[in-house]
Amino acid sequence: MDTEHVVISATPVLIDAIGRQRESEDIRVFVDRQGVSKLAAALHYTLRIIDGGFTQRTGTNKLGVHPVEGLTVFTALQDVVEEAVAHDPYLNQID
Template structure:
């Protein structure tokens, strides 16, 4: 049997890829940092005072997070007084795992939505990412909220709560995430919402 040739990844590409994975991992582990990133990614360029006002977080926290994001290489600063902050959309797709700003927005919601925070506390960030997919199927008209429970392995009540909580994630992601169709390759065009949503604003209602 002829062995398959081994294709080596160039050292520079390997370094870049690993650094990118580490950056995404940092955002997945820090919801408040992810929230600043997602807001900047979707609505930038924005100033740090605009981030502070929109997300209602302390000025020092905004400056610290923007500095961290700049060090991670996913935001850039330009201009002077006021400095404008711009974020690059991230995308990780490997072995069936997909992370884009939409997934990071779901992670960020832990900071402002008790249902999302409770869900992650019980089931973890990986299950939350899977819930984003199920919520997309629901809002594309393919499944009911209760039908999301079995694939996620959670009670139907929790499935209903998380699907509702993720509605703004899908609404804003559909409009602003350039990689939205990577998460929903066959149904992205079927996901749509009549009402406006804002990545900075917590969920205000429980409509389905």
């Protein structure tokens, strides 16, 4: 998927995160305000946070959103990632 800033790979965890808009108001509101490409970036930063490479504050700064909005979406996406580990082979390939 091409965006104005980067090419995004549609991995199972990203597709799951996009689909979670129906279940998660936090993800739905984030996508409504920021768009799918920003959700993909938030997912990338969430993975860095889980790996210990970033703090949530660093991820929020890099994402360029209000701190509360960033922390909220990171928390929602952590749930998505925890469930996706079992079925997304790309999660093990991320540097």
